[in-house]
Amino acid sequence: MECAFDAKNLISISLRKIQSSRTQRGGIKLHKNLLVTYVLRNARQFYLNKNASQAQRSPPYEDVTAVHEKQDYLELTGSFTELADDFYCNFTGAEADSWHCGAHQPHGQLTEVPHQDASSCALVSPNDSDLMLSEACWSCADKSWELPVPNTQANQKTVLDLDTHVVTTVTNGYFHSDCCAQPKQPQGAQCHRKRKMDTSYFIVDPEFYLPDFVPVPFKRMRSDDDSHSDSEQLDNTNISNLISVLGSGGLSEFVSWQQTDLEQIFGTQTICLKHTLFTGSGWTRAIEAF
């Protein structure tokens, strides 16, 4: 009989399969990854249903989920963006005169960008003077970490690693390289990564992150819990926290970020982020700030 534990286990296994598929010989197997995302979706839905009461304690996501209510839940929407991006990067060569890697942009156009193996990058903060935890009132959008004004043409998100105080800014699916293994850069400077990727994801413990199908550079977060955390099993609290932050429309929400009103997300999720920050266990270090 399927149980919540099996669902969490399946989520973990599925994410690992997706990640390992990137390094498989012959390229990403579209068929297999599609099936894995179905399992991921089923497990997530089962887990959310089982933890409905916990989700109710979290800030309501009516605004966001309402957007997706109309979506046929059996239909994969959005969650394939990352895979599509990565796959598109790999397979547009035959459809265009020259290969280019194009993450999805709101207007659907592509931008030609050189390609680089992203795995060599690490997260480095351009500056961390403003990223004091004591100031982590995430709902204050006007704080001075230079959060760009979101707009439909240049949607931006800022990802904060609370361990290393690394700030990474995402613009239109471009993962600005804060992540290059370079010394600190002057405030405001952003080095652009050579490879574009859709980074609607949480930077969390490598054993558990959203199905970002693009090779995401990450490093293991130094955590007090690392010494006793089992990399093969996920802590109940960790998963609950993550899924509560994700919300009932989590996967779709993340991968279709370009279609979502960022202001709505900002208002509804910041409270939850605070909740997660202060109640989550140690491994939930990096959260997404808007």
Add this chain to the structure above:
Amino acid sequence: MMAGPGGGSSDVQWCFSQVKGAMDDDVAEADIISTVEFNQSGELLATGDKGGRVVIFQQEPESKNQPLRRGEYNVYSTFQSHEPEFDYLKSLEIEEKINKIRWLPQKNAAHFLLSTNDKTIKLWKISERDKRPEGYNLKEEDGRYKDPSTVTTLRVPVLMPMDLMVEASPRRVFANAHTYHINSISINSDCETYLSADDLRINLWHQEITDRSFNIVDIKPANMEDLTEVITAAEFHPNQCNTFVYSSSKGTIRMCDMRASALCDKHTKMFEEPEDPNNRSFFSEIISSISDVKFSNNGRYMMTRDYLSIKIWDLCMETRPVETYQVHEYLRSKLCSLYENDCIFDKFECCWNGNDSVVMTGSYNNFFRMFDRGYQQDVTYEASRENSRPRSILKPRKISTGC
């Protein structure tokens, strides 16, 4: 395996015949067989492996002393069909693994087959040479050219017998037409065209033309976010050159008529069985994905294989299969473990016997199953080389789930 003498299907006895390949368990990755295919007469058996090689076995002629016993298969030809490639533009390695082999109908003494890896299809000619010309006027026997001034007489070269040599030569290379991984090739009954299918598209080729192909099916959505299924197999109808079917990862089969339109995105028939809600699980989508589709020889039925079952469809009825056979239902309770070790993604094939009365498919642990449609019987055999003497009759196996 060979079938013993018998009239009806139930009288057929299956016997062990021979085993080809490495006998030990330490097999190199490249030597793992990835596809097998008999030619139309059954005289030749082609195997493709992960190393891109094709090995063809030929059956010995029937012995006059024992006319009812078919000869054994021996190696006939071996050649390297595909090599590993690297797409520098996309930073992708293209595996040399042979995904499918299909024999072309024989028209002359030579044999032709199509072999494909993930990206490229090749047409090979396998021909025999047992004679060689001797007595050239301008060439020595070793091939060196003579000085024309030394030639004083002329003679007509003659063909002299030589040791049989089987040559495999690539005649056509059909490349750069598939963005995604090729999973199927199928020869058309018109003996001129064939189709190749990848995850999202199906192309129609002419056997003589390599620089172009026609895209006849394209299920790639405008936005990849909307992708919900992929093509898993495709096959031409055995008699109707305008008809083909393709199966999907959602468990549906679509039949298309190329006379209706150039682009067959709109199917003429769609075969789909409603899902049983009682069997709903995390893995419902995976186990419903069709891994193989085969038309019956008479062209009236088709068979599909998904992870746990075989279904026989009447081409005139789209709502449900006419027959369903459970191959290894005992695995349904173990799907979670099978998912974890990736076995759930294994793709099984299926086939019809000559008169469409029996269908066969494989399972795990060297088991294969045969379902007699007429007598409604099924039998499980083990293809094991251990404790198997040539001509020994296979004993049916029973699967015990245990406690």
